[in-house]
Amino acid sequence: MSLNETRTRIARAADAHGRDVADISLIAVSKLQPTDRIEAVLGQGHRVFGENRLQEAQGRWPAFRERFPDVELHLV
Numbered sequence: 001m002s003l004n005e006t007r008t009r010i011a012r013a014a015d016a017h018g019r020d021v022a023d024i025s026l027i028a029v030s031k032l033q034p035t036d037r038i039e040a041v042l043g044q045g046h047r048v049f050g051e052n053r054l055q056e057a058q059g060r061w062p063a064f065r066e067r068f069p070d071v072e073l074h075l076v
Contacts, residue, residue, distance in 0.1 A: 003028075003044050003046055004044075006026065010024055010026060026046070026048065028041055028046055028049050028050070029050045029051075029052070029076060030049050030050065030051055031050075031051060031052050031053065031056070031076075038060075039064070042067075047071050047072060048071075048072045048074070049071065049072070049074070050073070050074045050075070050076035051073065051074075051075060051076065052075065052076050054075065057075070061073055
């Protein structure tokens with residue numbers, strides 16, 4: 001499923017339940033994903049990510065943060 005499809009599903013679900021879509025955060029969990037896939041999602045404008053392995057995050061996110069300083073990274 002693409003990022004846009006996911007956003008559309010979230011918007012529909014929010015609307016169906018009387019929620020404001022702006023109150024919902026989509027966290028893309030990048031665990032075990034190849035860097036080119038993460039970069040593609042960053043290129044589509046998504047900026048909220050989750051990792052569950054500190055070592056993996058330390059290895060790849062510094063370079064992403066240099067190029068995308070507005071990224072939010074969460075440990076999940």
